[in-house]
Amino acid sequence: MKNYDIVIIGGGPAGLAAAVSAKRNGIDSILILERDKELGGILNQCIHNGFGLHTFKEELTGPEYAQRFIDQAKELEIEYRLNTMVMDISHEKVVTAMNREEGLFEIQAKAVILAMGCRERSRGALNIPGYRPAGIYSAGTAQRLVNMEGLMPGREVVILGSGDIGLIMARRMTFEGAKVKVVAELMPYSGGLKRNIVQCLDDYGIPLKLSHTVVDIKGKERLEGVTLAEVDQNGKPIPGTEEEYSCDTLLLSVGLIPENELSRGMGVEMSRVTSGPVVNESLETNIEGVFACGNVLHVHDLVDFVSEEAGTAGKNAAAYVKGERSAEGGREIRLNPVDGVRYTVPVSINTARMDENLTVRFRVGAVFKNCYVSAYFDDERVVHRKRQIVAPGEMEEIKLTKAQLLRYPDLKTITVKIEEA
């Protein structure tokens, strides 16, 4: 059996940033296992620009952004394997992987960083009725076909779901010569970033129909059309509002699900809200020495935040391997999301282990206008930030400092909530 200090599962933006950070924090024995034929993950098919504004202060395409981290990883001589599938990880951190050259092999890791990313929710998960013809793709699959293979999945397109990939694909399909007829969104608000609505739909005159869904799919071999209908507050279609759209392609951009089959298999405790691991301030799961970052932890909007989060995970994994992480003398503070806040990452903070600065990330469950993002240290309101709008499609954060927490020696719970103005 091979031995590495840190094994990183996934060579996308999270895995790369975690590896670079771990290396810079003094760990030499690092291995990245990547199932695809190249490093960079899903960024390789995100050929639009808008990446890196936070990290590099410039606008990059997805592949360019990935390349910056790939270059760093190569410069730092971080070891990686491509076309390698991790089959299993044991509770004792034995990683079983497989590829063409080495067959099945095992690696004993001291620390594991989970960075497997996420997958797209499929039609089945939505129970959309109708036939099952060719021409129904998740937006990401279509993105791969168009951007990496140069293949057109169809000519006349309806998109269900206003997630960012769907919005980006509305513009891309238009560029490539397809007619995008409409984007339908079940919720009364978009699931994607505001800037993508403007730059991908509005600029091309593509209508966005909020509170609408697909209620029927026609076509026995290739898709021939879909029926859209308006939905009520409970998401139920309103009879009489049906509209037929002829199309040969339906793209689904209806949500992303962290890919945690390996995490579950090794006994990592999962959050029902994020479908990602439950982690502490170090982004460490309930299994000591197993860390998580990026979209496998919770789905992000911006890769910049993935890189930042992964950097933290890499640094903490390095500290763990070096035996430099001690909870001694620290106190355990719980984070409690309520009143519109669906979850927080992390869910707990140990004051001894935490860094000087800590970013708590979360999402809200509905659109709130003219509200406050608040944090209560037990009963005392400590953070009270006015916001014009917060929406489920945009990840929120609050920043805490160690000094601030140490001023409250009896602090047990930090409650994060949205307060109406």
Added chain:
Amino acid sequence: MYDVIIIGGGVSGAASARELSRYKVRVCVLEKEEDVCCGTSKANSAIVHAGYDAVPGSLMAKLNVKGNEMMEQLSKDLDFPFERIGSLVICLSEEDMPGLQKLYDKGVANGVKGLKILNREEVLEMEPNITDDVYAALYAPSAGIVCPFNLNIALAENAFENGVEFRFNTEVQDIRKVENGYELHTNQGEFQTKYVVNAAGVYADRFHNMVSEKKIHITPRRGDYCLLDKTAGNHVSRTIFSLPTKYGKGVLVTPTVHGNLLVGPTAIDIEDKAGTNTTRAGLAEVISKAGQNVKNLPMRQVITSFAGLRAHEDGSEFIIGEVEDAEGFIDCAGIESPGLTSCPAIGEMVAGILKDKMGLEEKENFIATRKGVLDPDTLTKEERAELIRKEPAYGNIICRCEMVTEGEIIDAIRRPLGAKSLDGVKRRTRAGMGRCQSGFCSPRTMEILVRELNVSMADITKSGGESRLVVGTNKDRL
């Protein structure tokens, strides 16, 4: 001139072809789709029924029990997944006990072995996730589950190995009686044959009625299903049926041989013989009935839904035999549930009829066994390592949800009657059948199909015909 033409490559047609291939006889299967297992055989409950449902003395009862008995050995001979997991028919009130008793009595009359009526405590001990409202249940240990695709494909492959011809994309449009047999007009030209086996599923009435004055009528009876993720696969360990009551017929909840959980079906009579669309009402019915017998069903774990059509004949009975006023025309019609269970016995019966009529002689070189697509998961670590050394493609995972390797996909394409489409690969290997529903693997499987079949991406279909997956290249119309 063929000796026998079988119309339809579903389980009935494939089982008949396989049984006929034991004899010295020239047989051809005509299938209108691009592959076998494209109709009723691919979209059903995948259950091997014990046999207490059918009316005692009926052909259905006889072939059900016989088919059930034959399935285990057949699954070994032809290498397809089958598990005898047993089934429970759930009775929710004392008032309905006569109905349960009647099922038991029918089962005994039909020769079903091991039937037992269990009380509430016994049921809950056996299946803790059965509703607390359970009153009693009929336990049938001989019931099982099967992979319908691989059962069908295995029968066809074995028939092919033994000399049966298969013609795909060949739709029979008309049948005429000629001297010494029949002439079949298809979209691919005319075919002459001495005998016809009509195993056309929901279309069997159409072909029967072309040659006979004694008309039959088949109603496509649609059933909607939901398939749940493997994380829900252990929710029950046996097939859970609902005892039909005055409030109607429930849905079944069953593990599948692949470890998913299947819930359904509805029963809606329709006109369109190709009406395999699910409907909002149908799926809603499945979801609302799912919890009647099984508690805490994680219906959020649904990964796909589908509908299948049962070929319901007005007489609610299998029609198997030579048509009275059409000599040499053998019906295999009205094969609704328990048709999948019965198919080994149906094949034997059809072949038996033809053997007697034609005086067929057995071949000396009949190959009775077949190996399926190798599943590396069934190997030890050492065997798997050795396999990858010899065939590196078995080290390359293509479908990450179902962990299907390139080696398996290549095998599925290259083997006799191999896969030609994405769905063909899916039915043979499970690539694309998992929780992401082919989001990640479909472009990669398409690449393998292009390479293996030596065609272009534009030729790759989901399931033959016009079901093309890509329509051109970027900016080709700008």
